[in-house]
Amino acid sequence: MATLDLDHTLSRIRFRAVPLGASGQRPPWHGPLLINAGLMAALVVVSVLAMLVDDRELLGESVWLEPAEFGFGFALYGVTLAWMLRLPHRGRRATWWLGTVFAVAGIADVAFIAVQAARGTFGHFNTATDPINQLGQQVFTSGVPALFFANLVLALIISWQRLTDRPTRIALKAGLWLALTGMLLGYLMGYTGAQLVRQSDGTVVGLMAGHTVRPGAPADAARDGAGSAMPITHWSTTAGDLRVPHFIGLHGIQVLLVLAVALATLGTRYHWLRTERTRAALLGVAALGYCGLLTLVLWQALRGQPLTGPDLATAGATSVLAVFVAGAITAVYRRSREAPTTVANP
Template sequence: MATIDLSRTLSRIRFPAAPARDGADRAPWHGPLLVNSALMAGLMIVSVIGMLVDDRLLLGESVWLKPAKFGLAFALYGVTLAWILRLPHRGRRGTWWLGTVVAVTGVADVGFIALQGARGTFSHFNTAEDTINRIGQQVFTSTVPGLFLATLLLAVVISWQKLADRPTRIALKAGLWLAVAGMVLGYLMGYTGPQLVRQSDGTVVGLMAGHTVRAGGAHGDAARDGVGAMPITQWSTTGGDLRIPHFVGLHGIQVLLLLAVVLVALAPRYRWLRTETVRAGLLGVAVLGYFGLLTLVLWQALRGQPLTSPDLATAGAATALALLVAGGVTAVYLRARETSTGFEDRRSEA
């Protein structure tokens, strides 16, 4: 029986895995994805330095904040995907090329975001006619669909295979589909309508769309993004922000894999967590709850409602979701205790 050793990546815990395929337990680390993550980590360092020494602002935040956030997101996603592609699975040559597409398109996209930040202007939806911006918008137009399609195909390929133990399989497969959903939801931002905003030098530039949905619709070309925003995330506090469901979807895979590791780490202390079936049940509940959370924040954003100001309908839905998740966890726990008690009774009778 092959094993998945997460000690070098996520924890010091070993997971039993499905038998190896294609003649080897594990593939080598995916070089392009690791290079992608290394470049993104370097961009984060540069961006942090930029935030300390460069006082230029876009929508009230440093011009280097957005490159830093995208660098962090792509660094995490690149390492996560590289780990997944190491697991024994069929079609490794095809998945290697799909991973390479993710790595290359990620570098191109985030590279343009960093360039525009350094120039003190906007990367997404920018309608300025200067040459650099026009070329950059063409980069977005051609590479973002490639990133999405590569992730979609990886999710399809991985979904039909037994890469690991059941809890880990549930986490990584659901996480990939959450990433696909998060990317799809990103396209909704293109329908929020135009707005006029100021570049770091004070000049006005038009954006064909944005991130914020105002209740009742926006008025003319008035700026919506940055008009009342949370620190760091820049999520709107005056309207619904489509970056929130986009973020929740993209990072679901890290949340679910981390939960899988935490459950194994807790198993030596809590006997009821020691069986794979119980941990798989808990991961199943977590997946349903996470998709519910994604639906909830999307519904809230589309209604033009800030994350920080939920109405009664949103609060009620969030409460119902929390109760459903708590009920699912309780059911798994009670079933585990019942099974454990029955096993102990049979042992005592023997």
């Protein structure tokens, strides 16, 4: 009976691409990205502690919620990129510098968000004319495009290479493009229209845009924070919220990589998952399904509809997507059951 060498599979998922050098040592992790991730993790801890002692709010949220969310997202993504860049690939020098650009730009952008939180005001879209805010908006103007284009070039370089086993390769490449899409969708927030909102001290400040879509809302009226919100994420439950597709796109790479590891683990118990071909097919289905989910929540948000309040059209589209994914998984399962069980050579 065929068996799956799980230790070998997982070792490739975690450490393959780290070819031994002349000294017999694996190449080091990407230092700037690890520094980025460490600083972001520290910011999460500081922000959570600050929430406990600082009762200031912006639009009904703690002033420290945004730094905590950005710190968490950057820490997770930074570690993912640092691991990916250890995999064997051509153009390693170029990808090292691209990773460094991402790390530096990310630190600069999130540092400004933290500074604005400490000041009790908004980081994004803030039109205040004080010197600190004006300087910070210039940081955003250069930092955000740097983050996007560094990831774009990384994705172009990585997409044409084998890197590792097929399931993990699909997860990585699809995840990179999903993350890029999530970043790109962030730019849609810039077209939601201006609004007047209050800072934590009660003074009014103008924002050139926002996160939510409220069809028919009066010009300049505060859209963000006008209504109830979900716990933790604070996504709106009364309007379309563009942070939903932004978040889902950015973290698709982690979801798919976790699925790749889970399938490899389950392959030790279920014989139909033991072949690399089957697991790769399931990752392909998952990537397509995830793209469908991203499209669905974007469509929902653009129509001014909250994630928690789907209408019949959204519910119908969700059902179609679920049927497609279930059918594709069933087809992969039936094909694998009919085929002889073999283990792909590494």
